[in-house]
Amino acid sequence: MEATSEFAPLPLRFVDQIQWRYELIRPLVLFEERPTPPEAIRQRAHATGSHPETVRKFTRRFEQQGLLGLLPEAVAVIPKGPAPHVPPEVVAAIGRLKALYEGFQYQELVRIILCTCRYRMTDKTAKRLWQQNPAVQGALPLGDYHSHPDRAEARREVLKLYAQGWNKLSISRVLHVSRPTVDRWMQRFEAEDLAGLVDRPRGPRAPRTVWFPLMVAIDHLQKAHPDAGAFRIWSLLANDTISVRTVGRVMALNRHVYDDIPPPQGAKGPKQPAQPHPYKAHGPHEYWCIDGRKMDFALDGVRWWSVIILDGYSRTMLAGAIAPAEASWVTLMVLYTACLRYGAPQYCISDSGGAFTSNAVTAVLKRLAITPNPLVSTHGDSYTNLLETHFNIQRRLYDYQFAQTTTPTELEQMPQRFMTTYNTTAHYGLWQEGCTPPIPLRVLGDAKGRLYPPDELTHKFSQALFPRTTNQYGCVTLHSYPFYVEAGVPQTQILWWVYGEQGRAVLDHVVLAEYHCRYDWRDHKVQDLHDGVFYPTRFASPQGSLLPLNPHAALVLYRPKSLTPQVPRPRSSPQLWLFELVQRA
Structure with missing residues (x-):
């Protein structure tokens, strides 16, 4: 490569190497745009007889460092700008940090750049960047x-x-x-x-005081439910401003202050360790639990039974009844009510008693496609039926109320009151599982099982259930047998339950009348009704009857008039005497 005639004698006149390097790139740095085009670099290299890379190197060094960039490499100085390998976002981050706070340590800068920009560097590099780059103007400082x-x-x-x-x-x-x-x-x-x-007082707190009307409300609940514990009283109180432990302390204080609070009947035994439940429900109406409990009190010398159906997922009591005996007809009546309201479940858990494993109950469960799971109590599996523990809730919460009843009418209303109170108050098991709110009826919601139309459901119970409507006198007719039920419920649909040799007329879970009867399973007809027994209920007519009925009265039959219209017959002509007939002829 040879230089042009204008540039060839110039190096003979230069005494300084820096002057020659500047003359080499002078037209480029004075007249060309930034960055210098490659074509201009090649033309200048051709004009001076130099290599294009030499011209490009001196041009770049002059743009970055000025005349210091033209010094020989042995005396070259540290460049003022950042090293070429440092990303520009790192340099910008250093400038912003310098505008926010100037007391950073270099190791701290390395850590901040690593966390924010994902760029790893040494503390020396951080020091160089911090000293060479000014603070970014316009960076908002952190507020006080x-x-x-x-x-x-x-x-x-x-x-x-x-x-x-x-x-x-x-x-x-x-x-x-x-x-x-x-x-x-x-x-x-x-x-x-x-x-x-969040701001909240964290200093030492004074002991919490309970408002006196709240203590009085707890006292009233203790008197109404003396066997209930602190959690049950807290759930009945329905006040979130007080804790369960505070309710327990107030209850203990009330027992010392007031003498009219009845003492609890049963003492708590040792707490049993928790065991895994083999029938853990994963959704509503997967497992239903049904069981009966003999009440701890007697009415008219008879200890009544309480039969309840419980949903295993939400712990909601779906249906229940109280009866003088634990019989299959009571089980079918409660099961019919639950299926009519909520549909049919997948499984039904019960004990091995005859009231739950009889042929009639098993046949109905089979027609409803419900898989029965009878538990043998002698094998130690009773704990798997959730009603075994929920009967303790009934005992502590409402047995005192049951014992206060003096008439069958009051006793009939107690099961529905108990179920309403239980389903609408907090449940300890749901509370431990984290349900919000821990109320059985709220956890169940609108979930339904396998729904059946009322006519189809009645057909499923056809061998044990006969819906009938009373007439104006409170009587019904079943398979050509008219019989009396209750004069206080005219034109009302009742359910006639038949099991074995017993027939019972039921309205709203209340037994109105009982008869001995014989049911022919081949013809599906009821025959030979006799020995009627009538119970005083809340449906009784306020008007006294001409023939008073007692619980052991004889059968009262009502024979309705014939519904066949009377057809007038033609009158025959009167018979005349023979002589009178001849005379007329």
């Missing part, structure tokens, strides 16, 4: 903690800075808070998450 409108948001900003690599000393100096305060916020966040950053 004490002037922040939202204290919780300011504490979250502290956590954000700490997560970005800031140390606690820099955070405390920037926000004008002490170092122990920053440490305390970190400890609260580790212990309580974001809830620990």
Whole structure:
């Protein structure tokens, strides 16, 4: 490569190497645009007889360092700008940090850049970038903690800075808070998450005082339910401002202050360890539990039975009844009511008693496609029936109310009151499982099982159930047998349940009358009704009857008039005497 005639004698006149290098690139740095086009570099290299890379190197060094870039490599100085391998976003981040706070340590800068820009560098590189680059103008400074409108948001900003690599000393100096305060916020966040950053009094608290009317309300509930514990009284109180433990302390105080609170009947035994439940329901109406309990009191010398159906998922009592005996007809009556309201479940858990494993009950379960799971109590499996433990709730919550009844009418209303109270108050098991709210009826919601139309459901119970409507005198007719039920329920549909040699007329879970009868399973007809027994119920007519009925009265039959219209017959002509007939002829 040869130089042009204009540039060839110039090196003979230059005494300094820097002057020759500047003359080499002078037209490029004075007249060309930035960055220098490659074509201009090639033309200047051709004109001076130099290599294009030499011209390009001196041009780039002059643009970056000025005349210092033209010094020989032995005396070259450290460039003012960042090294070419440092990304521009790192340089911009250094400038913003310098505008926010100037007391950073270089190792702290390395940590901040690593957390924010994912760029790893040494503390020497951080020092060089910090010294060479000015602060970015326009970067908003961090606000003072004490002037922040939202204290919780300011504490979250502290956590954000700490997560970005800031140390606690820099955070405390920037926000004008002490170092122990920053440490305390970190400890609260580790212990309580974001809830620990909310303002609330954390100093020593005075003992909580209970309002006197609230103590009086707890006293009234104790008198009405003396066997109920602290959780059951708390659920009946339905007040979220007081805890279960506080209710227990108030109950203990009331027993010392008031003498009219009945003592609990049964003492608690040792707490049994929790065992895994083999029939854990994963949804509503998967498992139904049915069982009966003989009440601890007697009415007119008879200890009544309480039969209840419970949903295994929501712990909701779906249906229940109280009867003088634990019989299959009671089981079928309760099962019919539950299926009519909520549909049929998949499985039915019961004990091995005859009232739940009889042929009539088994046949109905088979027609409803319900798989029965009878438990043998002698094998120690009784605990798997949830009603075994829920009967304890009935005993503690409402047995005292049951014992106060003096008439069958009052006793008939108690099961529905108990189920309403139970289904609408908090349940301890649901509370432990984290259900919100822990109320059985709210957990069940609108869930239904396999629904059957009323006519089809009645057909499923056809061998045990006959729906009939009373006439104006309170009588019904079943398979050509008219019989009396109750004069107080005219033109009302009742259910006639037949099991074995017993027939019972039931209305709203209340037995109105009983008869001995014989049911022919081949013809599906009821025959030979006799020995009627009538019970005083809330449906009784207020008007006294001409023939008073007692619980052991004889059968009262009502024979309706013939419904066949009377057809007038033609009158025959009167018979005349023979002589009179001849005379007329």
